[in-house]
Amino acid sequence: FSELAGIIDWSDRSTTALRRHARRPLIVGVFMDHSVDEVVSAVRDGIAIVQLHGQEDAAYMKELRSRLTTFIVKVLHIPPAGSTGVDVDAFRAQVSDVMQHADAILLDTAVKGESGGTGVAFDWTLAEQVARWAPTFVAGGLTAGNVGDLLKRVRPLGVDVASGVEASPGKKDVGKVKAFVTAVKAA
Numbered sequence: 001f002s003e004l005a006g007i008i009d010w011s012d013r014s015t016t017a018l019r020r021h022a023r024r025p026l027i028v029g030v031f032m033d034h035s036v037d038e039v040v041s042a043v044r045d046g047i048a049i050v051q052l053h054g055q056e057d058a059a060y061m062k063e064l065r066s067r068l069t070t071f072i073v074k075v076l077h078i079p080p081a082g083s084t085g086v087d088v089d090a091f092r093a094q095v096s097d098v099m100q101h102a103d104a105i106l107l108d109t110a111v112k113g114e115s116g117g118t119g120v121a122f123d124w125t126l127a128e129q130v131a132r133w134a135p136t137f138v139a140g141g142l143t144a145g146n147v148g149d150l151l152k153r154v155r156p157l158g159v160d161v162a163s164g165v166e167a168s169p170g171k172k173d174v175g176k177v178k179a180f181v182t183a184v185k186a187a
Contacts, residue, residue, distance in 0.1 A: 024177050027158035028073075036063050043070050051075065051106060061101035073137060074102040077110035078122040086126055092133060104157055109140035119163035122145070127154045151187035159184065 030048035031039050033054035043050065051073045052061070065072065076094060078086060095105055107127050109120045121141025130136050131154050138150060139160035145158055165180050167173035 013177070033145075036060065036067065039064060040067050043068055049073060052102075053106075058097060058101065061115070062096070065101040072102045073104045073106050074098045075106045075108050075139075078107055078126055080109050080120045081123045088126065088129065091126065091130075095130060095134050104135035104137060105130060106137040106139060106160060108160070124150060124154055127156070131156050144176065144183040147180060148183045148187040151184065 020176055026048040027046055028049040028051050029039070029042045030051045030053055031042070032052075033056070039050055047070070049071045050064070050068070052064075053075045056064075056074065060072065061072070076091075076098065078091075079154070098105060104118075107122070107130060109122045113166070119141055127136065127138050127150075135157045136154070137158045138154060138156045139162070142150065142159055142161045142162065143164040147161070147164075150156070150159065161180055165172055165176040
C-alpha cells in the first residue's frame with residue numbers, strides 16, 4: 001500500500017470529494033463502534049479498506065467478514081512508552097484471535113479517553129514481535145523525525161499518521177505531510 005487516504009468521519013460527500021481530488025489513493029474508512037450495516041454501506045460507497053478503531057469484538061468481526069471481502073484492519077492498543085509492560089503471551093493470543101477475521105493489525109498507543117491521534121508513542125519492541133506474527137501497520141507518535149527508524153526496525157506493512165503531520169488538532173500541515181512522505185520513501 002504505497003498511498004492510503006483515511007476518512008475519519010466518512011460520508012458519501014467526503015468519499016466523492018476525495019476520489020475527485022486525490023491521485024488515486026486507496027480510501028480507508030476509519031470506524032469506531034459503527035454498526036456492521038454502516039460499514040457495509042460505506043464499502044459500497046467506495047471505501048477500499050476498513051479500519052476498526054473501536055471495541056469491535058470477535059462476533060462483530062465475524063459478521064463483518066461474512067458480508068465483506070474488503071481488507072479489514074483492526075486496531076490494538078499498546079501502553080505508552082515508559083509505562084508498565086505488556087503480557088506478550090496474552091497480546092499474542094489477542095492478535096491471533098483478531099486475525100481470524102481481519103487481514104492486518106494496526107498498533108496504536110493506548111491513551112485513556114482517546115481512540116487515536118494523540119501523538120504519543122509506544123515502545124516499538126512489541127511491534128517488532130507483532131510484525132513477525134501478523135501483517136502489521138503502526139501508528140502512535142510518528143513524525144518525519146522517527147518514522148524512518150520505525151520502518152527500518154519494525155518493517156511493518158505500513159504506517160498511520162495523524163497528529164504527527166498536523167499544524168493544530170485536526171488540521172494537516174502540508175510541509176509536515178511532505179516531510180513525512182519523504183522520510184517514509186527514504187527508509
